[in-house]
Amino acid sequence: MSRNQQIRLFSALAIRAPFAQLEATWLTQHPDNPLAIDWGPTTAIEKKLAAGEPADAVIVTVKAMDKLIAEGVVTGGSRVELVDSPIGLAILPQAEAPDISSVEALKKALLAAKSVCWSLGGASGIYFQTVLKQLGIEEAMAARATTIGEGFTASQLIAGKADIAVQQISELLAVKGIKVIGPLPDAVQQPTSISAGVLANAQNPQGAAALLDFLRSAEAGRAFEAFGMSLRN
Known part of the structure; x- marks a missing residue:
């Protein structure tokens, strides 16, 4: 992974609560790759991406991810499933x-x-x-x-x-x-299902992919479950 290179992330609010812990762990493991996170509802994130705002990775609802991949905004092979949030x-x-x-x-x-x-x-x-x-x-x-x-x-x-x-x-x-x-x-009940992916025009795709791998780790899974979410396969 590139050293001293920031990773910009657009993320749905659903995972913000556990992310305080997750970001601290990430920075301990990857001190040269700080995160710049823009939080918001998926609808707002979609508008940002449509307007051409740059980012490396995105975390949104499954339905929105399907659309972003179909439009070529997110690299399909980079997609990972994260959580279901009731x-x-x-x-x-x-x-x-x-x-x-x-x-x-x-x-x-x-x-x-x-x-x-x-x-x-x-x-x-x-x-x-x-x-x-x-x-x-x-x-x-x-x-x-x-x-x-x-x-x-x-x-x-x-x-x-x-x-x-x-x-x-x-x-x-x-x-x-x-x-x-x-x-x-x-x-x-209708849990919101959350996916993540690397943007096709990411400036730091390697760092973004490493972040998504981290979010699928056992440690991240425990943090998500502590906030009422279940992991997606």
């Missing part, structure tokens, strides 16, 4: 946790909330809106929605703007001072 709900620690063990219980909990926060730009928030339609409460929830374009929905709990936050569990856990009460019920 969607969950969070509250403040002192709040009483509602029952969300079934679809009907989830519906009652959402309707009883003063405000529910989800992200309009993130994969989990986009999917959650389809869940609200499925439950027949889309209009009712519009009146008590606190939506954000991107970022961590649990931050709105801390700010006092919502009493339930919905997002991938890994993203909820990135915010200190909140409590995850559980995943969505199986009947309406």
Whole structure:
């Protein structure tokens, strides 16, 4: 690998929480290859790439990766599968946790909330809106929605703007001072699947490939699992 060469990474927010630990480990092993990471929802990353912003590697949803490879933006042979990240709900620690063990219980909990926060730009928030339609409460929830374009929905709990936050569990856990009460019920659960790849125009493709190999290591796997994610084969 090239020495003293930075690796620029565009990454979905889903893996940001464990990445603090992972980046520290990477730098211990590869001190001459620091990471420059741009975090954001997959939709924002796709826009950056379409605008021609340079990077060496990208971590996005499986669906987006399929598209980027088809378009020749990502080198197909470089692709690695990382994690499945389930969607969950969070509250403040002192709040009483509602029952969300079934679809009907989830519906009652959402309707009883003063405000529910989800992200309009993130994969989990986009999917959650389809869940609200499925439950027949889309209009009712519009009146008590606190939506954000991107970022961590649990931050709105801390700010006092919502009493339930919905997002991938890994993203909820990135915010200190909140409590995850559980995943969505199986009947309406849709984990976000995450892939990584090296960009076709990468300035440091060797370094990017080494980083992706590291993210498939046993050590990285343990860090991902600690934040509620399961490894993809």
